[in-house]
Amino acid sequence: MKSLFQRFWPQLIIVALWLIFSSPYFLKGLVPFPSDYLVTFFPPWSAEYGMPVKNNAMPDVITQIFPWKKLTIETWKSGAIPLWNPYSFSGTPHAGNYQSAVFSPINLLFFVLPFIDAWSILILLQPLLAGLLMYLFVRSLDRSKEASLLASTAFMFCGFMVVWMAYGTLGYAALFLPLIFWGINKRSGLAISLGIALSLLSGHFQVSVYVVIASLAYILWRRKWPLMLFLVIGILIAAPQILLGFKSFLLSTRGETIVKGEIIPWQYLLTFIAPDFFGNPVTRNDWFGHYAEWAGFIGVIPLMLALFSIRKKLAEGWFFVILAAVTLLFALPTPLNNLLYALKIPVLSGSAASRIIILTSFSLATIAGYGVDALKDKKNSFLFSLASISFVGVIWIVLLFGKPLPVDTLAIARHNFILPSVLVVLASAAFVLRKKFVIYILIALAAADVLRFAIKWMPFEERQYVYPEIKSLTYLSTHVGNDRVFGNIGSGEVGVKFGIPLVEGYDAVYQSRYGEFMSVVSKGHVYPPERSVVQFDKYGVYKTEALQLLGIRYIYHRWSDGRNVWAFPYWEYVDAGVMHSSYRDEQYIVYEYNGAYPRAFLASSYVVATDDREIIDTLFAPEFNRRDTLILEQKPLLEPEPGPASAKIVSYAPTKVSIETTSQTAKLLFLSDTYDAGWEATVDGKKSPVYRADYDFRAVAVPAGDHKVVFRYHPKEFRWGIILSVIGLGGLVVLLKHK
Incomplete structure (x- = not known):
């Protein structure tokens, strides 16, 4: 037992740190989900609940990620592949939105655990895997166990991993990077291919692209050219996800426009030392910046060690110095960032530039490991102590005497710079102790620092408030059938969670043509759609025509909304005798609209038009x-x-x-679901063309008589992706067999 501890004590410490962080789940039954935020700020729950909220900086977990995961798992369990989401945007690709992570192997958790527990383990595994894989990698650089442990601690709870942990996508896309780098060092094609594939299947393409680029650069740096083949194989294995995602990207507003955003200001580099220097959303005192998008913190001590080690002989470690510097320059307002934007490269030029900071954090954590080993020299230890205290001292002089900020914000900066300063002083004071204890004190202080940061940010809350039952929502879920609903339902994609068909939606890669259609409903003409959100304009020019055509039969309304926040002019329809209440309780009322068309109906005639403006003018003509x-x-x-x-x-x-x-005559069958080239149709088992109808919906010609029409979603991108994935897996097996 003693020999096992001596061999694996760093890994055990990593697990221990993870257990401390995860203890609210394991000991108290709390879940890593912002449920207090959900029931306090999102309707319809906000009408019945109200409680203190720890972290209100992760709305997308509520409005996108969790509902998408629910749809993904339910579809898999039904025996189908989760390629399509029928509940948002009047129908939209599901696997193609990428963040749904449809093909991620981690989804297997949901087949063996209750959903909320599987979700909790999915979220909590991220820092554990990141720490263990980082340790494996840094050891492959011939670093000591102590150095590898400190690097692992810095990476597993770095700013990027912590602030995005609740999403369960970006962290997974990033955490396989050390596995890939270990594979490169050890010439393990299996580790490289699986690491690349797992990253690409994890749900965030932008971060995965960074991982692929960094991996390619490391292969070139190490001059291990044959290993590039395994990198390509990893991409091939993930081809179904990549091709579906690329298709959705091209059809979205993101494929048409590139917007420059989320560039880290120079002054925000202070948060690399003190993450709360400009405040924190959790304590409601943040006054500058975008905390989640710009988080580059790896811990005060690891950062100091990384900076100190740069002056030493790093050998292959210089790659990480260069990678840290270059990626940081891409995240800052520099000529490199301007060049990237000017090149108009899809994904890289138009996404949040700051997210490349994960490569900076990974590199700095690695370099910090070199710094630990460099401290074994007493002279180096003294220089580190002197440099660290001097650096912090300069900042304090500015804060105390320079008065660079208004009084209220200056007080926040001073207060939140105390702890980092204390850590630096304690670390420096440790050098007066016996040499063999110094490194362990540094590791302990570094671990305490990043663990405090992670615990402060991550919400662990009552599972009973994770989308709790609401009577009115239960009514909608059980009574609307295939008819659509319009109402203030939780914002974004929350309707997906309850299987309620909606015409609105929130997705970065929704189909822009549908957004154009809804802009016509709102303004009366085609208008550039929003980048991520489609909303039904309650007072739009063609709201009544859209209610009819889209089959919106139910209006979900809070009693007080008629004169307050969210109000649909239902009274116009009630007075006209075409709308009546079908459900009411203390908080909500559901109106049923008699004028809504059936979701599927047969038409007797058609007109052909190919010009978009002509289609719109004709469709909405009185x-x-x-x-x-x-x-x-x-x-x-x-x-x-x-x-x-x-x-x-x-x-x-x-x-x-x-x-x-x-029918007694030939007809055109209309289905008010959005058109997508991946939809195929059969009439009595015989293939029949699917036509785009009424700007962005589906139609099929059917002959006279009784027939059965079946629509199936089977896009060619998925078929090609499967073929490429099989080729990749086959190639990997062959290469490993003949290694």
Whole structure:
């Protein structure tokens, strides 16, 4: 037992630190999810709850990530592949939005644990895996156990890993980087390929691109050219996700516009020493910057060790100095950042520039390991102590006598700079002790620093408040069927969590054509859509026409909203006799709109138009009969004719919709779900073309008689991705077998 401890004590310390961080879950049953924030600020729960909120800086976890994960797992469990989301944007690609992480192996947790516990383990595993993999990598650089432990501690709880931990995507995309670098050092093709693939499947393409670029650069630096083949194999393995994501990107507003944003200001570099120098959203005293996007903290002591070690002979460690410097310059307002934006490179030029800071943090943590080993020299230890105290002293002189900030913000900066200063002084004082204790004191102080930072940020809250049951939501979930709902439901993608079909949505890569359609509803003409959000304009020019065409039968309304925050002019429809209440409780009322078209109906005629403006002008013309005439962009195979007809949706699943039709003449079947080239249709088992109708919806020609029309979502990008993935896996097996 003693020999095992002597061999694995650093790994045990990493696990111990992780257990301390995760103890609210294991000991108290709390979950790493901002549930207090959910029920306090997001309707409909905010009408019934109200409580203190720890962290209100992670709304996307509530409005996107958790609902998407719910849809992903439920679809997998139903035996289907989660390629499509029918509940947002009147239907939208699901796997293609990338952050849904549909193909991530970590999803297997949800097949063996209750959902909220699987979610908790998914979130909490990130720092543990990051720490263990970082230790493995730094040891492969011939660093001591102590050096590797400190580097691991700095990386597993670095700013980037902590502030994005609750999302369960960006952290996973980044944490496989040390595994890949270990594979490069050890010439392990398996580690390289799996690390690349796992990163690309983790749910954040931008971070994965950084990982791939850094890995390629390291291979070139180490001159291990043959290993590039394993990097390519890793990309091939993840091809289904990559191709689907690329397709969605091209069809989104992100594929059409590049916006420069989230560049870290020079003064924000002070947070590398004191992360709360400019305040913290948790304590509600943040007054400058974007805390989550700009977090470059790795701990005071690791940073000082990293800076100190640069003056020593680093050998292969110079790669990490260069990587840290270059990536930091890309994140700051520098010519390099301007050049990247000017090049208009998809993903890299138009995304949050600051997220490249993960490579800076990884590099600095690695260099800090070199600094630990350099401190074994007494002279070096003294210089480190002197340099550290001098640096902190200069900042204190400015804070105390320079008065560079207003009084209130200066007080925050001074207060939040005390702890980093104390840590530096304690670390420096440790050098007067016996040499063999100094390094362990530094490790302990560094661990305490980053652990405090992580615990302060991460919410652990009551599981009973994770989307708790609301009577009105239960009514919608059980009564609306395939009809759509419009209302103030939690913002973003919360409707996905409850299987409620909505016309709105929140996704960075939603289809821009649908956004254009909704802009017409709002303004009366095509207008550049928002980059991430589609909202139904309650007072839009064509709101009534859209209510009809999109099949919005239910309006979800809070009683007080008629004169306060969120108000739909339901009274116009009630007075006209086309809307009545179908449900009411103490907080909410549900109105049913009689004028909504069926989600699927048969039309008797069509017009062909290929110009977008002509389509819009025709579709919303007062004299145009949208219930019986469709606008197609090509001539259908059959000519529809007037006559009695009916259509009924008999089954509706995310990637498969079955409709039974009856008609005495040929008809056009209209489905008010968004058009996507990946949708295929069969009529009685025979393939039939799917036409884009009424600007962005679906139609199929059906002959006279009784028929069954089945829509299936099976995009060619997914088929090609599977082929490439099989090729990649096969190539990996062959290469490993003949190694």
